[in-house]
Each structure stands twice: as structure tokens, then as C-alpha cells.
Amino acid sequence: MAQLEKIQCPSCGAPLEWDGRYGQSVTCSYCGSVFLPAASAADDVWLMTDPVARARYEFNNTLDKLEHDIRFEVLRGGKWSAQDRTYLEEIARLEKAGLVRRLASFWAISPHPPVYRALADGEFHIGGQKLPFRKGQEIVWACPMTRDRFDLPLPVLIADFQGARVQKLCGEMVNAMQGRMS
Ligand SMILES: [Zn+2]
Structure with a gap:
């Protein structure tokens, strides 16, 4: 209940x-x-979910399952953090400035956040820190699982999914590619 x-x-x-x-x-x-x-931003369960991903669950009559997963696995019974909300403000700012574009794909892991591509070099500002990104890289909100996997201090993953230029991360990138859905 x-x-x-x-x-x-x-x-x-x-x-x-x-x-x-x-x-x-x-x-x-x-x-x-x-x-x-x-719903305030802090407790809107759908805050991070790509609408297309949500619609898929709705279509399959499994929206309850996704909601439960977001509430108890992603949010662990809590709310979105200030950093999570800053992520959204920052990605909106970059999109408005024409520096990133929302792709027609979303992260495969719940809550299925939308994936963005950098259209130019720039900087992502979050929690007083600056994360540089290069044209062509992809930016996605990082759920706790993704954060653990990539050892990220902040809830944002900026990565180059288009090639294996960074040899050391190649295996991780292959995993990450499989973790994306179009
Ligand atoms: Zn009253």
C-alpha cells in the first residue's frame, strides 16, 4: 500500500x-x-523519464512497474536531489543555447532519461563544478547505477559513444551502447 x-x-x-x-x-x-x-519537481516521479519510454510502458500496461522501480530502486524511497534538478536546468539551458540536441533515444536503465548530443564544445555546470564536453559527445542524466558503474561524482554522464578512441574505456563503451535504446 x-x-x-x-x-x-x-x-x-x-x-x-x-x-x-x-x-x-x-x-x-x-x-x-x-x-x-x-507535484513539485522534487517529488515528481516522472521528472527524469523520456516521454516515449513512459508511453511504451503505458502501452504494455506496465507503467505501475516502472513507477515502482523509480520510487524504490532509483529514488530509494526518497526524492530527486538538488543536483538532479540542477542537471535538468543545465541541460535545458544548453538546449536553449543550441549547444545540445535531444536525441530520439533514451537510456535503457530506468528511469530512462533522454539522451542529448553536443552540437559544439562546451561546459556542463553542475553543483559548482564544470564538466567540459566536446562536439559529438553524448550527455545523459546518470542514475545511481550508472554513477556507480562509471564512478561518477555527479549525476551526469558525458561520453563519446561514437568510437573507441578511448581504448581504456572501450569495453565500458560497448556496454553503454548496449544500454541505449532508440
Ligand atoms: Zn484546512
Whole structure:
């Protein structure tokens, strides 16, 4: 069953229990006002998911499974971190500036974030750090599993998937290529 979360009534400030489901109204038992809990970026379970990936699960009637996986495997029962949200702001900034382009493919691992390609050399700014990228490289939000696999300090993977120029990482790149879906 869904875990009850504590929220505040927006009208009277009374503490209420909420089952965590968006799109269903909540009635305050103190003042009687009815409201719809709004998803903030921090607890929107679909924040990182490519819409096409989500639609596939929906089509296969397995959206519940994906949602459960994101809540308990990816988020481990928590929320998106400030760094995760900074990643999204940064990728949006770069896209607006014409430095990256969203590809028609997404990462194979849940929550299936969209993959971007750098259209020019640039820098990814996250958590006060600057990560340089080169034209042609791919950028993707890195889930905890990807972070562990590539030993990444930040939730962003910038990699060259187009060749085996970096010999040392060749095997990892082959794995990563298999980890991508179009
Ligand atoms: Zn109230």
C-alpha cells in the first residue's frame, strides 16, 4: 500500500495525511477545503523519464512497474536531489543555447532519461563544478547505477559513444551502447 505522507492544508495549515497520489483531490478534515496536491519537481516521479519510454510502458500496461522501480530502486524511497534538478536546468539551458540536441533515444536503465548530443564544445555546470564536453559527445542524466558503474561524482554522464578512441574505456563503451535504446 502507498505510504502516507504528511502535508499541510494550503488554506488553514492543518497537518494532513496524504497517500502520495497526484491527480486526486484531498479534503482537509479541519476546514473542509478541497485541494489538489501539486507535484513539485522534487517529488515528481516522472521528472527524469523520456516521454516515449513512459508511453511504451503505458502501452504494455506496465507503467505501475516502472513507477515502482523509480520510487524504490532509483529514488530509494526518497526524492530527486538538488543536483538532479540542477542537471535538468543545465541541460535545458544548453538546449536553449543550441549547444545540445535531444536525441530520439533514451537510456535503457530506468528511469530512462533522454539522451542529448553536443552540437559544439562546451561546459556542463553542475553543483559548482564544470564538466567540459566536446562536439559529438553524448550527455545523459546518470542514475545511481550508472554513477556507480562509471564512478561518477555527479549525476551526469558525458561520453563519446561514437568510437573507441578511448581504448581504456572501450569495453565500458560497448556496454553503454548496449544500454541505449532508440
Ligand atoms: Zn484546512
